[in-house]
Amino acid sequence: MNARTSGDAPPSSDSAQKRLRNLIFDNGGKIVVAPGVYDGFSARIALDVGFDCLYMTGAGTCASKLGQADLGFATLNDMREHAEMIANLQPSVPLIADADTGYGGPNMVARTVAAYHRSGVAALHIEDQIQTKRCGHLGGKEVVDVETFCARIRAAHQARERVGSDIVIVARTDALQTFGFDESVRRLKAAASSGADVVFLEGLMSKEEGRKICEVMCPTPVLLNMVEHGATPTMTPQEAQELGFRIIIFPFASIAPAYFAIRKVLTEFKETGLTGLQPDCTPKMLFEAVGLTQSQEIDAAAGGSLLSSV
Numbered sequence: 001m002n003a004r005t006s007g008d009a010p011p012s013s014d015s016a017q018k019r020l021r022n023l024i025f026d027n028g029g030k031i032v033v034a035p036g037v038y039d040g041f042s043a044r045i046a047l048d049v050g051f052d053c054l055y056m057t058g059a060g061t062c063a064s065k066l067g068q069a070d071l072g073f074a075t076l077n078d079m080r081e082h083a084e085m086i087a088n089l090q091p092s093v094p095l096i097a098d099a100d101t102g103y104g105g106p107n108m109v110a111r112t113v114a115a116y117h118r119s120g121v122a123a124l125h126i127e128d129q130i131q132t133k134r135c136g137h138l139g140g141k142e143v144v145d146v147e148t149f150c151a152r153i154r155a156a157h158q159a160r161e162r163v164g165s166d167i168v169i170v171a172r173t174d175a176l177q178t179f180g181f182d183e184s185v186r187r188l189k190a191a192a193s194s195g196a197d198v199v200f201l202e203g204l205m206s207k208e209e210g211r212k213i214c215e216v217m218c219p220t221p222v223l224l225n226m227v228e229h230g231a232t233p234t235m236t237p238q239e240a241q242e243l244g245f246r247i248i249i250f251p252f253a254s255i256a257p258a259y260f261a262i263r264k265v266l267t268e269f270k271e272t273g274l275t276g277l278q279p280d281c282t283p284k285m286l287f288e289a290v291g292l293t294q295s296q297e298i299d300a301a302a303g304g305s306l307l308s309s310v
């Protein structure tokens, strides 16, 4: 188990926000790599593997928490609760969390930012889709006008100032599909002027477009959404860094392999009556993955004895 998941002193949520700011703005141009996690289990595994930033996918949250597709089912409460649990498993590791449209008008966006801040989230992204949003890599998307988008971002920025937070505000536009590159740039520039720290062009379609968006938005950092087999060609973090990106998220890095692994075993189980799980897959091994040792240490330190042998 990675030492960082076994109980080192958790700094305040502010320090995760500051750490992320340092990683983005003051790390010699090295790209921040964040694997997508969709629940506590996948987050624990990503922490144990040693990532220094995580991404909470909204699509994965909809799928795992609600059993629904990424079509705007998740409310602020669904998302905030999920983000709080993930962000606090290892508070020193910053969590970038999806915040969809901000869940309403300026007051709701402000509430979202304050709630994410209090929950220990280090960064959130807010987009310009209509409330009944969908995954950015599906067809038929609709976006609000640029003024409404800017009001969302301004409300986010002002809320951050009001609560004294360092949370990183990422402005995402989904306008590329319908309105093209120039309109997307106009929106992201307006969002940056309205207080966004980072911008995100959803569904970009070529590496050239990637290079161009980083150039035209410079010095504002740009995030790359690396949805494999979606609209965007697959890139490694190194390639993305060379194009000028400062953050790369891989939303499906955990949920896609989980889908195939679970389906394979359940199919075998249905056919044979046996799961075929490997012998080292004991209950204890699984609980170790979600902090068994740490819980034993906490219990023992408090004078408990019930967990000394499990």
Ligand SMILES: C[C@](O)(C(=O)O)[C@H](CC(=O)O)C(=O)O
Binding pocket: 036, 056, 057, 058, 059, 060, 070, 098, 134, 135, 136, 137, 202, 225, 227, 230, 251
């Ligand atoms: C990044 C994203 O918002 C997410 O929820 O992870 C999704 C991913 C997806 O559904 O393909 C998005 O790109 O809209």
